[in-house]
Amino acid sequence: AAAAAALPPVPPPPPCVLSTLQQRIFRTIDCSEGGDMHDLVSLDSIPGWQQHRRSSTTVYAAMPATLVSALRAAAAQIAVSDDMLLLAAVGASIARFYKEKSVCICMVVPQRDLPGESDMVGLMADIRLLAIRTGGLSYLGLAMEVANLVKDRLWHRPPPMALSEFPFVNFEWTDFESKHGFRQDPCLRRGTEALQNPMKIAVDQPDPTTWRIRGGFDGRIYDFQDIDRYFTILEDCLRAFLHDPLELLEVEAARSPPEDVAPAAGGAVGEVAQ
Numbered sequence: 001a002a003a004a005a006a007l008p009p010v011p012p013p014p015p016c017v018l019s020t021l022q023q024r025i026f027r028t029i030d031c032s033e034g035g036d037m038h039d040l041v042s043l044d045s046i047p048g049w050q051q052h053r054r055s056s057t058t059v060y061a062a063m064p065a066t067l068v069s070a071l072r073a074a075a076a077q078i079a080v081s082d083d084m085l086l087l088a089a090v091g092a093s094i095a096r097f098y099k100e101k102s103v104c105i106c107m108v109v110p111q112r113d114l115p116g117e118s119d120m121v122g123l124m125a126d127i128r129l130l131a132i133r134t135g136g137l138s139y140l141g142l143a144m145e146v147a148n149l150v151k152d153r154l155w156h157r158p159p160p161m162a163l164s165e166f167p168f169v170n171f172e173w174t175d176f177e178s179k180h181g182f183r184q185d186p187c188l189r190r191g192t193e194a195l196q197n198p199m200k201i202a203v204d205q206p207d208p209t210t211w212r213i214r215g216g217f218d219g220r221i222y223d224f225q226d227i228d229r230y231f232t233i234l235e236d237c238l239r240a241f242l243h244d245p246l247e248l249l250e251v252e253a254a255r256s257p258p259e260d261v262a263p264a265a266g267g268a269v270g271e272v273a274q
Helices: 017-030 065-077 082-098 139-151 160-165 224-243
Strands: 056-063 102-110 125-133 168-172 199-207 210-218 271-273
Touching (some): 065 210, 139 224
Antiparallel strands (some): 199 210
């Protein structure tokens, strides 16, 4: 009995990794922000570091069924998917907006890039940099170039400390087909778009025949004239794909500060939420 009393206490069992992972998944599904997120690893804060915050000005632009149908027909005519044509139009509009012949945009790409990672079961995705080069290309050439980049996964890993310095583009498509009795039900949220980049262009689908663009712009960099100028450029890019895809994509060589840029005449930005 004396020998048994001298034994040291039994240490607590190590945390169950699978159980912890399951809790994190539940928190992600429930969108819960409370609770201790550091279950296995404790992180020490870095003195003097603060989360990069931006002042977001949000614009909603509706693309009616007639425009979506015309864009899908134009995509089929040049043998690219409709999302690649729209991505090319958004990339061209960003290049013309920044007055640069080559720009990099951040995108959420499906699956992982390393060998074997795409075979894992789960909803895996990465954020990658996609280079949009417009020099010497027509709108048709840019659409084919973008389709080739995405098909061959010719994107790049972004630098972690500079990820928030690039424009962010995201396509949030909805599968409207009913499979095994289940279908996706899109939730069209409204309000101010969360923004960590200078600008964010997200495209979603309210229904099978229409698209919607949610644009977020850093209010400390871009004013309403700049936002109006961007959507005017986007409309011009879409018009080029519909009427003259062989038109040469011209980008102004010099880049002017935002406050010195005059808005294009006749532009419409749609509905604004700030």
